[in-house]
Amino acid sequence: MMQGVVNRRCEATLPLIVGNANGQRQVIDAVIDTGFNGFLTLPSSIITALDLPWNASDIVTLGDGSETFFDLYSVTILWDEQYLIMFTWRINLQAII
Numbered sequence: 025m026m027q028g029v030v031n032r033r034c035e036a037t038l039p040l041i042v043g044n045a046n047g048q049r050q051v052i053d054a055v056i057d058t059g060f061n062g063f064l065t066l067p068s069s070i071i072t073a074l075d076l077p078w079n080a081s082d083i084v085t086l087g088d089g090s091e092t093f094f095d096l097y098s099v100t101i102l103w104d105e106q107y108l109i110m111f112t113w114r115i116n117l118q119a120i121i
């Protein structure tokens with residue numbers, strides 16, 4: 025079972041292990057988004073540090089209905105004791121799931 029905490033800003037967070045195909049790993053605290061759609065967002069600093077491979081670019085509709093352009097990368101995460109490969113969007117904020 026995965027357990028998170030509520031931070032000082034009253035955001036629900038979940039610690040995640042993220043990494044690349046070479047086995048390099050990093051622990052992050054991701055904010056839980058109630059509109060989670062299967063994508064993880066990671067800050068540019070983590071994508072650069074892990075040298076994650078770029079996959080594509082896509083236009084994404086945000087919760088307020090606006091659209092924006094994001095780059096997609098492949099990342100490995102430890103999710104409920106299983107390693108999964110998924111896509112992540114590059115953002116300039118904190119990690120969000």
